[in-house]
Amino acid sequence: MGRLVTRDSVAISGSLIGLASLLIGWLTLKPSRIAAGTSLNLFESIGWVGGLTVLGLWLACLILSLTGKKERSAVTLGILANLIVIASFLLVGLFSGKLLEGEAQIARVSLGAGVWITLAGAYVVIFSARQTLRGSTIWRNVVSWAGLAVLVFLLIEGWFQDISIMTEFSGREERFLQELMQHIFLFGGSVAVGTLLGISLGIWATRSRRAEAPIFFTTNITQTIPSLALFGLLIAPLSALSFAFPVLREFGIRGVGVAPAVIALVIYSLLPIVRNTYVGLRQLDPAVIDAGRGMGMSRAQIFRKIEVPLAAPLVLEGVRTASVQSVGLAAIAALIGAGGLGWFIFQGLGQAAADLILLGAIPVIVLALLVDAIMRTIVRVATPKGLGKGNQ
Amino acid sequence: MLRRQLNLWILLTVLTGLFVWLIASTGLWEATLRFLFPQESQVLHPRASLLVLVWEHVKLVILSSSLTVLVGVPLGIWVTRPSGRNFLPIVYYLTSFGQTFPPVAVLALAVPMIGFGVIPTVIALFLYGLLPVVRNTIAGLRAVSQDVLDAAYGMGMSRWQALIRVEMPLAARVILAGIHISVIINIGTAMIGAVIGAGGLGSPIIAGLVQDNLAYIIEGAVPAAMLAVLADRLLANLERLFAYSAEKAR
Numbered sequence: 001m002g003r004l005v006t007r008d009s010v011a012i013s014g015s016l017i018g019l020a021s022l023l024i025g026w027l028t029l030k031p032s033r034i035a036a037g038t039s040l041n042l043f044e045s046i047g048w049v050g051g052l053t054v055l056g057l058w059l060a061c062l063i064l065s066l067t068g069k070k071e072r073s074a075v076t077l078g079i080l081a082n083l084i085v086i087a088s089f090l091l092v093g094l095f096s097g098k099l100l101e102g103e104a105q106i107a108r109v110s111l112g113a114g115v116w117i118t119l120a121g122a123y124v125v126i127f128s129a130r131q132t133l134r135g136s137t138i139w140r141n142v143v144s145w146a147g148l149a150v151l152v153f154l155l156i157e158g159w160f161q162d163i164s165i166m167t168e169f170s171g172r173e174e175r176f177l178q179e180l181m182q183h184i185f186l187f188g189g190s191v192a193v194g195t196l197l198g199i200s201l202g203i204w205a206t207r208s209r210r211a212e213a214p215i216f217f218t219t220n221i222t223q224t225i226p227s228l229a230l231f232g233l234l235i236a237p238l239s240a241l242s243f244a245f246p247v248l249r250e251f252g253i254r255g256v257g258v259a260p261a262v263i264a265l266v267i268y269s270l271l272p273i274v275r276n277t278y279v280g281l282r283q284l285d286p287a288v289i290d291a292g293r294g295m296g297m298s299r300a301q302i303f304r305k306i307e308v309p310l311a312a313p314l315v316l317e318g319v320r321t322a323s324v325q326s327v328g329l330a331a332i333a334a335l336i337g338a339g340g341l342g343w344f345i346f347q348g349l350g351q352a353a354a355d356l357i358l359l360g361a362i363p364v365i366v367l368a369l370l371v372d373a374i375m376r377t378i379v380r381v382a383t384p385k386g387l388g389k390g391n392q
Numbered sequence: 393m394l395r396r397q398l399n400l401w402i403l404l405t406v407l408t409g410l411f412v413w414l415i416a417s418t419g420l421w422e423a424t425l426r427f428l429f430p431q432e433s434q435v436l437h438p439r440a441s442l443l444v445l446v447w448e449h450v451k452l453v454i455l456s457s458s459l460t461v462l463v464g465v466p467l468g469i470w471v472t473r474p475s476g477r478n479f480l481p482i483v484y485y486l487t488s489f490g491q492t493f494p495p496v497a498v499l500a501l502a503v504p505m506i507g508f509g510v511i512p513t514v515i516a517l518f519l520y521g522l523l524p525v526v527r528n529t530i531a532g533l534r535a536v537s538q539d540v541l542d543a544a545y546g547m548g549m550s551r552w553q554a555l556i557r558v559e560m561p562l563a564a565r566v567i568l569a570g571i572h573i574s575v576i577i578n579i580g581t582a583m584i585g586a587v588i589g590a591g592g593l594g595s596p597i598i599a600g601l602v603q604d605n606l607a608y609i610i611e612g613a614v615p616a617a618m619l620a621v622l623a624d625r626l627l628a629n630l631e632r633l634f635a636y637s638a639e640k641a642r
């Protein structure tokens with residue numbers, strides 16, 4: 001091993017990132033939705049008291065991370081970083097309303113890079129505190145989630161209503177909900193179909209030597225094709241089909257829209273699921289299956305009681321990969337008229353309205369993170385006890 | 393097996409040549425697209441020829457991927473050295489956390505921060521491409537067994553020599569696999585770059601969608617699919633050159 005670790009360099013870097021964030025703009029005041037704004041520095045944004053509070057908290061963080069790496073100081077450090085997150089967003093929400101007083105109706109306040117970088121710095125410190133707190137589960141959870149929980153609470157309570165993304169949201173609640181549901185329908189439906197198809201293909205590939213190579217060849221190739229290109233390649237044949245058989249149009253099968261999007265998303269979700277099903281079934285210890293046979297199990301019983309539960313974690317891991325990927329690809333599907341959260345992104349890009357872009361992009365990221373977390377939990381629950389961690 | 397390698401390289405060179413010839417023959421495209429879509433008055437995207445569009449696309453990917461390699465590999469090396477080991481957990485965690493982010497969202501976020509055009513596209517592709525490269529550099533270097541390293545030090549190699557002559561060659565295949573993933577993702581995400589004004593093969597597709605012209609869409613989609621598959625096979629072959637294990641016989 002290298003030399004002994006004496007300083008917590010990760011927490012120090014986090015604190016330095018946080019202190020640096022105080023030097024750049026925290027809030028931006030824009031005369032209108034699409035006009036370029038003026039960037040306001042820390043004290044102009046959240047006042048002298050607020051600015052000095054955040055500065056003080058960051059300095060305390062730096063000093064504490066310089067003095068040592070002990071269990072107790074890690075708890076204090078983690079709490080400090082969470083306080084920074086909470087204080088920054090409390091102040092930003094409060095002062096965005098004050099800044100808008102006396103401005104025109106269409107004026108807006110948006111978050112500057114400083115706020116985001118402070119958030120990043122705080123989470124670097126929190127990560128480092130978490131690493132030190134390996135032993136105590138309660139403190140680890142408090143340190144990891146407290147700040148985030150308060151932010152979610154503030155968001156629901158409407159604390160950020162004067163910040164431009166929320167202004168963009170208000171008045172579009174219905175549209176937002178509709179596109180969100182459409183997004184979930186697009187990726188959820190495609191992954192469900194992809195899972196059924198992928199598992200069948202994966203099982204087929206393990207059972208038949210002849211099918212194995214073509215299955216992997218095709219799924220590998222299609223995975224490589226850029227999503228926009230695959231959408232495009234599906235549009236022409238589908239629109240030809242709907243011209244030839246106008247009946248199909250009644251089922252929503254047209255050149256553009258949901259049909260090519262779902263087909264493409266199903267195709268993309270195949271590879272991770274087929275591959276993991278194949279590996280999951282192939283990696284089984286033959287001795288386990290022999291044991292089952294020795295106990296007098298039939299082929300069907302062996303499949304149901306041994307192969308399925310032992311391969312399940314890996315298959316579900318494939319479904320997780322496919323789901324997270326599909327959340328992102330479904331956003332691109334808005335370009336071909338399939339709707340979803342991507343609609344806001346591309347409308348925003350078209351109008352050069354930054355807040356509208358964020359109204360699409362941030363929920364897409366949050367949705368991807370949520371889907372990832374939910375699927376990770378499912379994988380953990382589905383892993384049989386004797387199998388250890390089962391995956392990375 | 394050497395012969396097989398050589399044959400594969402020859403095949404790929406021929407295919408690349410064919411691809412370049414195909415995208416350069418404008419007449420062929422125009423005739424085919426006219427035959428397929430007789431209803432369209434114009435079948436080729438007027439902004440630029442196909443050759444130019446492919447070149448724009450390749451430039452975007454080469455630019456961002458070179459940046460990715462220049463930053464990502466040294467970063468991966470640094471966090472596996474004693475001086476950067478403190479940062480290994482957070483960097484490793486960030487690479488897997490960041491990969492959950494949809495590439496299109498990263499691209500979209502670049503616009504409010506930087507603006508429209510080639511530069512925000514390259515920056516977004518570079519940042520997103522970093523994740524698999526850093527991750528695989530770390531994984532490749534950590535897979536080098538301590539025994540092999542001890543043998544290298546025992547032969548009197550310095551840390552630096554061991555890195556260059558032992559660790560990097562042994563990790564090369566895994567690192568290249570990371571670069572491979574990153575380049576393929578970048579080829580796909582660069583398509584969306586057309587929406588924010590970066591040009592490339594996405595632009596005829598976007599124009600086709602906006603003007604409801606199927607021919608434009610095909611003009612962009614077919615070469616893009618070919619480009620991605622070709623790049624994928626080239627990189628896969630490059631990886632195979634660095635197989636020092638028993639798998640080499642394959």
